[in-house]
Amino acid sequence: MTALVLNRRTLLAAGGSILATGVTAGVSGLLLSARAEGLAPTDSMPGGANNYRKGAAIVDRIGKGGFWMSGTVRRAGDGTPLAGQRIQIWAHTTEGREHEPQSHGATLTDKNGAFRLEIPQIIPVFGQPHGHLAYDSGEFKTVFLRPVMRSAKDTSLEAHFVLQPA
């Protein structure tokens, strides 16, 4: 940690901020302390939990597939990949609406903390092409994500979890 904090760039930044106003110094100090604490946990996104159905089954694929939802799960702080974590995925797709049971499924992360689940093509709903993902197993704090696709034509979407102990 000491090596990280005392490299040339941070020294210059810290020196600069001391010369600058107190506000700048404060911001700089905050940034340094954030870096020292390591990987920050992911916050739930607004609307992320909408149409969630707790306890959807672990599946090989949702419906007929054709669209890849993928991501990683890591531990806050040191960033260790978390294996065997259950991630639930749901969306409005060509095969069902968001709240319908067949639109929901779960998968587990592999030893590298990565997950990947094939689902039907996501269709824009409520004005945005988006998917939903949840970590809600209890060991870590619950996180609901709602990533938005760059284009409705995309055939994959990523979301990454950094979890903190519950």
Added chain:
Amino acid sequence: MRLARTTLIWAALAAVICVPIAAAAASPLLAWRDPVYILASFAGIIALGLVLVQPLLIGGYLPGLSAYRGRRTHHWIGGALVVAVVVHVAGLWITSPPDMIDALLYTSPTPFSPFGVTAMWAIFAVALLAALRRRLGLRLRTWRLAHMSLAVVIVVGSVAHVMLVEGTMETVSKAVLCALILAAAAKVMAELWARTRRRNLPDEGIARPVNQQK
């Protein structure tokens, strides 16, 4: 010549409103929406069309309508706009209650929602003020200031809402309709503002008789 002009203006208005509706009716997204969601979507598109008609009516830009009839129609279309917005919101609520509740509480992740919800409240406020105007004893100047301020909120809110939504509407026809709404609203506001400043006395109404020649 006058008939040709009248026909042309009305045909253009019909096209500007109906082409986006027809284009939306051809949207591939409809295949994955249920009837209530589709109804809600089209209520929104129709509401947008009505937002264009309102300044045209009150500015007297539509030939063949007297000032009086233009104003009466403006009142009725205002009522229709309230109904269309209620159907839009109710239909979306039925489709996905948590998403609609987020929008109404201004906690939605979608950037267009607060614009739409704000425009909705402004539409309701104008309708309520219009209905209670006499009972409240609102002076013409007060009423006009209130209505014009809320109209700005309605126009800007609706256009921002619609342009940011990725939905059934086709992009070009949507942009054209929105541009015309902004232009019509700006024109009627500028004229009203100029007239209010010019003669600081209450006149008979808002609509200007453009084409009363029989």
